[in-house]
Amino acid sequence: MSVLTGKERRxxxxxxxxxxxxxxxxxxxxxxxxxxxxxxxxxxxxxxINPLFIVKALLGGADGVxxxxxxxxxCHYAEGNFYARRRLEMCKNLLPLVGIDxxxxxxxxxxxxxxxxxxxxxxxxxxxxxxxxxxxxFPESPEIERLAACAGE
Amino acid sequence: xxxxxxxxxCGTNIGATVxxxxxxxxxxxxxxxxxxxxxxxxxxxxxxxxxxRAISEHALDGVVVAACSPRxxxxxxxxxxxxxxxxxxxxxxxxxxxxxxWIGKDKEANSNKAFELVRIxxxxxxxxxxxxxxxxxxxxxxLVIGGGVAGIQAALDCADAGIEVIMVEREPSIGGKMAKLDxxxxxxxxxxxxxxxxxxDVAQHPKIxxxxxxxxxxxxxxxxxxxxxxxxxxxxxxxxxxxxxxxCAEKCPSKKSFDRFNEGVGTTTAINIPFPQAIPKxxxxxxxxxxxxxxxxxxxxxxxxxxxxxxxxxxxxxxxxQVGAMVAATGYDLVDWKVYSEYGGxxxxxxxxxxxxxRMMSASGPFGGHIKRLSDGKEPKNVVFIQxxxxxxxxxxxxxxxxxxxxxxxxxxxxxKDHIPDSQSYVFYMDIRSPGKGYDEFTRRAQEEYxxxxxxxxxxxxxxxxxxxxxxxxxxxxxxxxxxEADLVVLAVGVEAAANSxxxxxxxxxxxxxxxxxxxxxxxxxxxxxxxxxxFLAGCSQGPKDIPSSVAMGSAAAAxxxxxxxxxxxxxxxxxxxxxxxxxVGCGKCxxxxxxxxxxxxxxxxQAKAEVIEAVCQGCGLCNATCxxxxxxxxxxxxxxxxxxxxxxxxx
Numbered sequence: 092m093s094v095l096t097g098k099e100r101r102x103x104x105x106x107x108x109x110x111x112x113x114x115x116x117x118x119x120x121x122x123x124x125x126x127x128x129x130x131x132x133x134x135x136x137x138x139x140i141n142p143l144f145i146v147k148a149l150l151g152g153a154d155g156v157x158x159x160x161x162x163x164x165x166c167h168y169a170e171g172n173f174y175a176r177r178r179l180e181m182c183k184n185l186l187p188l189v190g191i192d193x194x195x196x197x198x199x200x201x202x203x204x205x206x207x208x209x210x211x212x213x214x215x216x217x218x219x220x221x222x223x224x225x226x227x228x229f230p231e232s233p234e235i236e237r238l239a240a241c242a243g244e
Numbered sequence: 245x246x247x248x249x250x251x252x253x254c255g256t257n258i259g260a261t262v263x264x265x266x267x268x269x270x271x272x273x274x275x276x277x278x279x280x281x282x283x284x285x286x287x288x289x290x291x292x293x294x295x296x297r298a299i300s301e302h303a304l305d306g307v308v309v310a311a312c313s314p315r316x317x318x319x320x321x322x323x324x325x326x327x328x329x330x331x332x333x334x335x336x337x338x339x340x341x342x343x344x345x346w347i348g349k350d351k352e353a354n355s356n357k358a359f360e361l362v363r364i365x366x367x368x369x370x371x372x373x374x375x376x377x378x379x380x381x382x383x384x385x386x387l388v389i390g391g392g393v394a395g396i397q398a399a400l401d402c403a404d405a406g407i408e409v410i411m412v413e414r415e416p417s418i419g420g421k422m423a424k425l426d427x428x429x430x431x432x433x434x435x436x437x438x439x440x441x442x443x444x445d446v447a448q449h450p451k452i453x454x455x456x457x458x459x460x461x462x463x464x465x466x467x468x469x470x471x472x473x474x475x476x477x478x479x480x481x482x483x484x485x486x487x488x489x490x491x492c493a494e495k496c497p498s499k500k501s502f503d504r505f506n507e508g509v510g511t512t513t514a515i516n517i518p519f520p521q522a523i524p525k526x527x528x529x530x531x532x533x534x535x536x537x538x539x540x541x542x543x544x545x546x547x548x549x550x551x552x553x554x555x556x557x558x559x560x561x562x563x564x565x566q567v568g569a570m571v572a573a574t575g576y577d578l579v580d581w582k583v584y585s586e587y588g589g590x591x592x593x594x595x596x597x598x599x600x601x602x603r604m605m606s607a608s609g610p611f612g613g614h615i616k617r618l619s620d621g622k623e624p625k626n627v628v629f630i631q632x633x634x635x636x637x638x639x640x641x642x643x644x645x646x647x648x649x650x651x652x653x654x655x656x657x658x659x660x661k662d663h664i665p666d667s668q669s670y671v672f673y674m675d676i677r678s679p680g681k682g683y684d685e686f687t688r689r690a691q692e693e694y695x696x697x698x699x700x701x702x703x704x705x706x707x708x709x710x711x712x713x714x715x716x717x718x719x720x721x722x723x724x725x726x727x728x729e730a731d732l733v734v735l736a737v738g739v740e741a742a743a744n745s746x747x748x749x750x751x752x753x754x755x756x757x758x759x760x761x762x763x764x765x766x767x768x769x770x771x772x773x774x775x776x777x778x779x780f781l782a783g784c785s786q787g788p789k790d791i792p793s794s795v796a797m798g799s800a801a802a803a804x805x806x807x808x809x810x811x812x813x814x815x816x817x818x819x820x821x822x823x824x825x826x827x828x829v830g831c832g833k834c835x836x837x838x839x840x841x842x843x844x845x846x847x848x849x850x851q852a853k854a855e856v857i858e859a860v861c862q863g864c865g866l867c868n869a870t871c872x873x874x875x876x877x878x879x880x881x882x883x884x885x886x887x888x889x890x891x892x893x894x895x896x
Contacts, residue, residue, distance in 0.1 A: 095353055103893050108315075109775050110755065116313045119342025127353040130360050131343055132889045133314070135819075135881055139865030144886055151894035164750045167775065168864035169464075169839040178869070203775070204757040210347075 094128065100154035100220050104131040105140050109167035111159035113203030115213075123210035126217040129157065137161070137198075138171025142182035149191050150229045155220035158198040159212065165202065172200070194223060245370055248279040248304040249362060250295060251340075252286040252311035258345040263355040267310065267340075270359050274366045278302055286311050292324040299328035306330070306372065308365045310338035310358060316766075331374035333818065333880060336365040364889040371885045375818035380859035382468030382814050383568040385410065386805045389460060389748070392420020393791060394783025395573035396442050397798030398805070403451035405806045410565055411446065412474055413456045415504075417522035419443055420575050424505065424599060426606040428791060429655040430686035436521055436608065443523040456524055461562060463751050466840060466862055467778030468568045468814045478558040480529040481515075485553035488525035490517055492545035492554070501533035503610070507600045509618065510610030515545045515554075520608055527553075569778045569805040572752060572762055573798065574745060576784040578737045579634030579642055586705050587633065587735060592713065593619040595706060595733040598652060605659055615663050617732055620711065624731035627660050628715045629653045629671045630703050635738030636674060642738055644759070648790040649736035650677045654690040656734060661694045669696045670728050672703050672717050680790070699726060706733060739788040752779050761787045772800045780804045819880045820861035821868060827875035828853045834867035834876050843867060843876075 094101050106112040112133050118125065134140060137160025145156045158179055166172045179198040186193045197216055201209050249271040253259035264282040271280040279302045283291050286309055295307060307325050311317060314337040322332035338361040344354050384407055388399045391413035399409045411418070422428075423443075425435035446452055461473040496513035503510055505518035514534040515527050527545075535542035536556050546554040578597060582590040594617050596604070607613035617624055631653055635646040650673065657669040671690075676698070678684040690696045703717040715728045741760030749756040754774040755763035762785050765773040772780050780801040783794040808814070821834075821843070830852030835843045842860035845852050854867075854876065865878035874883055 095356060099353065101894065103890060112313075113315060113755075113775070116315055116339075116342040119313070119346040122346055124349075125347045127344075127348050127350060127357050130357065130364070130893050131339070132364065132886065132893075134865070134886065135878070136864040136866065139869055139878065139881060141869045141883065141886075143883075144890055147887060148890045148894055151890065153890075153894050161755075165746075165753075165755065167753055168862060168866065169753060171839070171864050171866050174837060174866055174869070202757075202763075203755050204763050 099128045100217070101152060101226065102128045102130065102155040102157060102217065102220055103148045103153045104129050104157045104159065105134055105137075105144065106131050107137045107160040107167070107172075108133050108135050110161035110165070110203050111201040111209065114159075114201040114205045114209040117203060117206030118209040121206045123206055125210055125213045128217050128220070129213055136166070136168050136171040137175035137179075138166075138168065140175060140178070142178050145182055145196060146186075146189065149186070149195055149226070150189070152226050152228070154195065154223070154226045155216065156196045157212070157216050159201050160198070162200040162202055190227070190229075192223060194219060195226070245276045245306055246278045246302065246304050247276045247306045247308060247366060247369060248295070248298050248302060249274070249277055249281075249308045249366065250286050250310070251280070251282040251358075251362070252291070252309065253282060253284050254311060254341055255285065258311070258341050261345045261349055261351055261354045262340055262358045263351060266355055267359045267362060271362050271366070274363055276306075276370055277366060279304060287317050287320055292320075295321070295324050296328040299325065299330055304330065306334045306369045308336050308338060308362060308369055310340045310362050310365070312341040313339045313343075333375040334369065334372055336369040336372070338362045338365040360893065364892045367888040367892040368885050371882065371888055372880060375879055377815045377818045378858045379813035380468065380816055381812070382809060383566045384408065384809045385565070385567045386809070387412065387470070387472055387565070387567040387570045388573060389570065390414075390420070390573035390575055390783070390785070391418030391446070391454070391456070392573060392575045392783060392794070393422045393439060393442075394575070394794040394798040395420070395571065396446055397795045398571045398573060398782050398802045399452055400442065400445055400449065401799050401802030402805055403449045405802070407451065407806060407809055409452045410567065411452060411454045412458045412460060413454070414459055415518070416457050416479070416526070416528040417518050417524070418446060418454065418456065419521070419523065421599070422791060423519065423521070424507070424602055426602045426609070427655060427659060429651045430680075430682040432655065432658065440521045443521065447523045454524060455563070456526075457528060460748060460751055463570075463753070466860070467808070470567050470570060470778065472565050472567055472570075474563045474565065476561040476563060478560050479526070480531070480534075480554060480556050480558050481527045482553045482555050482558070483524065483526050485551040486526045487551060488517060488527070489550065490527070491548050491550065492527050493517060495544050495548045497542065497544055498533050498535050501530050506603045506610050507597065509596075509600050509603045568809050569780065570752065571780045571782050571801045571805060572748070572754070572785050573782040573801070574742045574748060574785040576739045576788065577742050579640070579740045581633050581735055581737045583640055584633065586703070587630070587733070588706055592706065592708060592733075593617075594624075594713065594731065595735065597735055597737045598649070598656065599737070601656055601734045605656070605663065615660065622731070623664055625664070625667050626712075626728065626730045627657075627667060627669045627732045627734060628728055628730040629657060629669065629734045629736060630715075631671065631673045631736040633735040633737045634740075642740065642759070644788070645677060646739040647677070647788040649738065650687065651680070651683055651790065653736045654687040654696070657690045657696040658694050661696075669694075670730075671696055671698045672715075673698060673700060674702070680792075701726075739784065742785065745785065752776065754779055761785065772797065772804050778808060816859050817863055819863045819878070820858060821856045821863070821865065821876050821878050823854050823856055824875045824877065825853050827873045829873055829875070830854065831872065833870050833872065837866045837870045839864065839866065
C-alpha cells in the first residue's frame with residue numbers, strides 16, 4: 092500500500108538539491124508540520140527535470156506532481172532554472188492535451204532558507220490535490236512506454 | 245545485487261514518530277534487499293561498524309541508510325561503505341527525519357511514508373554504477389570580496405600562507421566600517437590604531453593585489469578554476485601617478501560634496517582622499533559634485549597636481565582574473581532609520597546615527613575629536629541613546645537582533661563622559677545583550693562608573709523644545725512615562741545586509757536569506773562554507789557580528805581556502821554526464837545549454853559527436869534533459885533511475 096487510502100493522495104515532488112530540498116530540510120529542522128502525502132525525489136537541478144517525468148508520474152497514477160527549484164537568477168548552476176521555467180510552463184500548458192487537469196501539476200521556487208515558505212507550498216498544494224477527484228486511470232500507453240524506454244537506456 | 249537497508253531511530257528524533265523496526269521489516273520484501281535492520285544511531289561509531297559488519301557478513305554490494313538528510317550525513321556514510329570495500333557511490337539515503345518524522349506526528353502515515361522513501365532509494369540504488377572521482381588542477385589564488393576587517397584578516401592569512409590574494413573593495417579605501425569607529429569595546433582601544441597597521445600590511449604584502457573602487461562584474465567556472473571579471477570604476481585619477489599628497493583636495497573649489505566616509509557629518513571636496521589612513525592613499529573624484537562634470541569646466545585639480553595624475557576622460561576598466569577560491573566579506577549597512585517618524589524621520593539635525601556619532605567623536609573626524617551639535621556647534625550636555633532602532637522590530641521587517649549595538653552604546657556613553665565630564669547620558673533599551681568576554685562587565689561600568697542612566701523601555705516620540713529636544717518614553721521598570729531633555733539623540737541603528745548583497749550572491753551562485761545575508765552550508769557545523777564549493781563567508785555578510793567574531797571568521801575563511809588550495813589536484817565529483825556515443829546524433833544542443841562549457845564536439849569516424857570534459861562537468865544534468873536522443877545521461881541521476889523512482893511511487 093503506497094498511500095493511506097482515504098487519508099492521503101499520491102503526490103510526487105521533484106526538488107532541486109541545492110535550494111528546495113534544503114528548504115524542506117529547513118522546514119523539518121524547524122518542525123513545521125506538513126501533510127504526509129508528498130514523496131520527494133531529489134534531483135541536482137530543476138533543469139534536470141524532463142517533462143516526461145511529470146507526465147509519466149501523472150499517467151502512472153500520481154494525483155499530483157510538485158516541482159520546486161531555486162528562485163530564478165539564483166541557480167546553483169547559473170541558469171538551470173531558466174530552462175526549467177520554460178519547460179515546466181510548457182508542460183503545464185500541454186497537460187490538458189493528454190487529458191490531465193493542469194491543477195495536478197505546480198512548479199514553484201523555494202530557497203534553502205525558506206522553511207516556512209516550503210510548509211506553506213506543501214500545505215496549499217496538498218489541499219489543492221485533495222479538492223480534485225482521485226487521479227484518472229489511464230490505459231497503458233505503448234507510445235509513452237516506448238518514449239520512456241528509449242529515453243532511459 | 246545484494247542490498248542492505250539500515251533504518252535509523254536517531255534516538256527519538258525518528259523513533260518517536262516512525263516505526264523504524266517495522267520499516268526495516270517491510271524493507272526485507274523489496275527487490276534485491278538481502279538484509280535490513282534498524283539501529284539507534286546509525287551515524288555513531290557502533291552504527292557505522294554495524295554497516296561495515298553487515299557488508300562483510302552478507303556480502304552486500306549496495307547500502308541504503310534511512311536517516312537524516314543526505315545534505316547532512318551522506319558523506320559520512322559514503323566513507324563508511326568505502327571502508328568496507330564497497331564503492332562509495334553504491335550508497336543511497338532516504339531522508340526520514342527532516343522530511344518525515346519531524347514534520348508530522350501521525351505514526352502510521354509517517355511509517356508508511358518512510359517505507360516509501362526507502363523503496364525509492366532501493367530502486368535508485370539498483371541502477372547505480374560504481375564511480376571513481378577524477379582529479380584536476382586548481383589555481384592557487386584567492387579572491388577576497390570586501391576590504392573590511394573580516395576581508396583584511398582573510399587576505400593576510402592567505403597571503404602569509406603563501407597564496408596569492410586579490411582583494412576587491414567597492415569604496416575608495418579598505419577598512420570598512422571598523423575604520424569609521426573611534427574606539428572599540430570592551431577595551432576602548434583606538435580603532436584606527438589597531439586596524440591601521442593591518443591595512444598597511446595589505447597594501448605592502450607582496451602576495452596581495454588590491455583593487456579599490458572596484459566591484460565584481462561576473463563569475464564563471466567552478467571550484468579551483470573560477471574566472472572572475474572585476475570592474476575597476478573610473479576615479480578620474482591615475483593611481484600609478486597619484487602620490488596622495490592631497491594638494492588637489494586643498495585647492496578643489498567644490499567644497500560642499502557629501503562626505504561618505506564621515507557619514508554625512510560635515511562636507512568634503514569633490515576630489516578627496518577619504519581619510520588620513522586610507523589605503524590605497526589615492527585621490528578620487530566624486531563626479532556628482534565635481535565642477536568639471538557638473539558644470540563642464542573647472543580643471544583646478546588637473547592644474548595643481550604635481551604629477552599630472554588627473555584624467556577626466558578615464559573610463560571603467562574590466563579585468564579578468566583566475567582564482568581557485570573566493571571569500572565573500574561584504575559586510576553590512578545600516579537600516580534606513582528614517583522610516584521612524586517618531587524619531588523625527590531625519591528632520592532634526594541633532595538626532596544622529598551611532599555611526600555618525602563615531603565620526604563626531606573621532607579625532608580624525610570633521611570635528612577633530614570635539615563633540616559638537618550639528619545644528620549650532622554647541623557642546624551637548626544631555627545625550628540620549630536609543631537602542632534597537634531597526635533591530636528586533638517585526639513592523640519594519642527586521643525581527644533579528646543586530647548583536648553589537650548594546651555594547652557600542654555603552655562604549656559611546658563612556659566616551660561621552662570622557663569627552664564632556666559634566667555631561668549626562670541616558671540609554672533607552674529593551675534588553676541589555678552583552679554575552680562575550682568582558683562585555684557584561686563593560687556595560688556595568690558604563691552605569692556604575694560613568695553614571696549612565698539606563699531606562700528600560702521604548703521611546704514613543706522625540707520633539708523639539710527651544711534648542712533642545714524632549715525624548716518621551718516609558719520606563720517599564722518604574723511603570724511610568726518619562727521625559728528627558730536632550731541636546732543630542734544618538735540612535736543605535738540596526739544592521740542589514742550590505743546593499744546589493746542578493747545581486748552578488750546570484751553572481752557567486754550562493755544562497756541568501758530573506759534579509760539578504762548569505763547562507764552558510766550548515767547553521768552549526770559549516771558556518772564558513774556555502775553550498776557552492778570554493779566560496780567561503782566571512783564577517784557580517786553572513787549575519788550581524790562584532791569585530792572579534794568577524795576577525796575569527798576571516799581567519800576561518802582563510803583556513804578553508806588554504807586547505808582547499810593546499811592540494812595540488814582537486815577531486816571532482818564523478819556524478820557527471822556521460823555520452824552514449826552510439827546514440828548521439830551530433831546535434832550540439834547539449835553543447836549550447838551547458839553552463840560550464842563542459843561539452844565539446846568531437847569527430848568520431850567522420851561524424852560529429854558530443855564529449856563531456858570530465859573535470860569541468862559539474863553534474864547539473866541540463867544536457868540530460870535537453871538531449872532529444874537520451875544520449876547524454878547524468879550518472880546517478882539517469883532517466884532510468886528517476887523513472888524507476890517515479891514508477892516505485894506510482895505503480896505500487
